[in-house]
Amino acid sequence: MNKPAFIKENIKLAPFTTFKIGGPAEYFAEVSNLEEIREALHFSKKANIPYFILGGGSNVLIPDDGLKGLVIKNNFSEIKKDDSRLIAGSGCFLSKILAFSRLNNLSGLEWCIGIPGTLGGAIVSNAGVKDKSISQIIEKVGFIDNNSPFLEIKYLKNEDCQFGYRKSLFSQKHWIIWQIELKLKEAEKDKILQEIKNYQQKRLNQPKLPSAGCVFKNIKIADLDSRSIEKLKKEFPEVEDLLPSGVIPAGWLIERLDFKGKTIGKAQVSPEHANFIVNLGGATRDNVCVLIAFIKERARTQFGIQLQEEINIF
Numbered sequence: 001m002n003k004p005a006f007i008k009e010n011i012k013l014a015p016f017t018t019f020k021i022g023g024p025a026e027y028f029a030e031v032s033n034l035e036e037i038r039e040a041l042h043f044s045k046k047a048n049i050p051y052f053i054l055g056g057g058s059n060v061l062i063p064d065d066g067l068k069g070l071v072i073k074n075n076f077s078e079i080k081k082d083d084s085r086l087i088a089g090s091g092c093f094l095s096k097i098l099a100f101s102r103l104n105n106l107s108g109l110e111w112c113i114g115i116p117g118t119l120g121g122a123i124v125s126n127a128g129v130k131d132k133s134i135s136q137i138i139e140k141v142g143f144i145d146n147n148s149p150f151l152e153i154k155y156l157k158n159e160d161c162q163f164g165y166r167k168s169l170f171s172q173k174h175w176i177i178w179q180i181e182l183k184l185k186e187a188e189k190d191k192i193l194q195e196i197k198n199y200q201q202k203r204l205n206q207p208k209l210p211s212a213g214c215v216f217k218n219i220k221i222a223d224l225d226s227r228s229i230e231k232l233k234k235e236f237p238e239v240e241d242l243l244p245s246g247v248i249p250a251g252w253l254i255e256r257l258d259f260k261g262k263t264i265g266k267a268q269v270s271p272e273h274a275n276f277i278v279n280l281g282g283a284t285r286d287n288v289c290v291l292i293a294f295i296k297e298r299a300r301t302q303f304g305i306q307l308q309e310e311i312n313i314f
C-alpha cells in the first residue's frame with residue numbers, strides 16, 4: 001500500500017525518550033496537525049499494524065529490539081487563550097504551557113516545572129506532584145477514537161475522564177488525546193514566579209541522569225493488610241510518621257529495602273532518589289526490568305506489598 005511521505009521506516013526510538021532506551025520503530029510518523037494524525041491512523045488501519053502514541057517519551061520504557069507497527073510522535077502544540085482558559089494541543093510540552101500561562105498572568109500550572117512530558121501524556125496518567133494534579137485544571141479533553149469512521153474529535157468533560165491517582169479513562173482506552181481546554185486563574189506575575197521557584201526547589205534531589213521519572217506508584221496505606229503494616233512498624237518504626245498521610249512513598253520503602261545504588265548492567269537505582277532508575281549509559285530495557293523485578297519481589301516477600309509500576313513498559 002502507498003505510504004505517505006512523512007511516515008518513515010526504521011527510526012531509532014531511544015532519542016525520543018528521556019530514558020534513552022529503545023530500538024527502532026518499524027514505521028515512525030511525526031504529526032503536527034489533524035490531517036497528519038488522520039493520515040497516520042488510516043495508514044495503520046490499511047496496513048493492519050498497531051499504532052503507539054509518543055508524547056515526550058518521559059514515562060515509557062521501550063524494548064531494545066524496537067516496536068513493530070507505527071509510532072506516532074505527537075507534535076501538535078498550538079496554544080490559544082480565551083480569557084483565563086487555554087486551549088492547547090496534546091503534543092504541547094508542559095514547560096511550554098507553563099511559560100505561556102506565566103506570560104499571560106495565569107496560574108495553576110506552576111507545579112509542572114521539571115516534568116518533561118506533554119499535555120497528552122500528562123492527562124493519560126493524571127500527572128502531578130504531592131498536592132496537585134493535571135485533572136484539577138482540565139475542563140474538557142478532545143480525543144480521537146480510531147474506531148470512529150471519520151476520526152472526528154469527540155469531547156469528554158473533566159468529570160467523565162475518570163481521573164484518579166496516576167490514572168484516567170485514557171490509560172485504559174487506545175484513544176488519541178488531541179486538544180485540551182484548561183481552566184486557570186488570573187494572578188500576579190511575581191506570585192506565579194515565586195510558586196514556580198517553590199516547586200523547583202522541591203526537585204533539587206531529582207536525578208539528572210536519563211530516567212523515566214518515578215518507577216513505582218506510591219503505596220496507599222488503605223490498600224495494605226494489617227500484617228504488612230505490622231511488619232513495617234516492627235522493622236521501620238519511623239513508618240508511624242507516614243501513617244497519618246495515608247501514603248507511603250515508594251522511594252521510602254525501596255531505600256529501606258537497601259536498593260539505592262544497586263546496579264544491573266547499566267541501569268541503577270538512583271543513589272539520590274530510590275524511586276528513580278537511571279541509565280548510566282547504554283542501559284537496556286532488560287537491565288531496567290530485572291531491577292524492577294528484584295525490587296517488586298523483595299517488597300512482596302518481605303512486607304506483602306505489591307508495588308505497581310508508574311512507567312509504561314512496552
Ligand SMILES: Cc1cc2nc3c(=O)[nH]c(=O)nc-3n(C[C@H](O)[C@H](O)[C@H](O)COP(=O)(O)OP(=O)(O)OC[C@H]3O[C@@H](n4cnc5c(N)ncnc54)[C@H](O)[C@@H]3O)c2cc1C
Binds near residue numbers: 129
Ligand atoms: C525527570 C522526570 C521527572 C518526572 N516528574 C514527574 C512528576 O513529578 N509527576 C508525574 O506525574 N510524572 C513525572 N514524570 C513522568 C512523566 O514526565 C509524566 O508522566 C508525563 O506526563 C508523561 O508525558 P509524556 O508526553 O512524556 O508521555 P509519554 O512518555 O510519551 O507517554 C506515556 C503514555 O501516554 C501515552 N500518550 C502520550 N501522549 C498521548 C496522547 N496524546 N494520547 C493518548 N495517549 C498518549 C503513551 O502512549 C504512553 O502510554 C517525570 C519524568 C521524568 C523523566
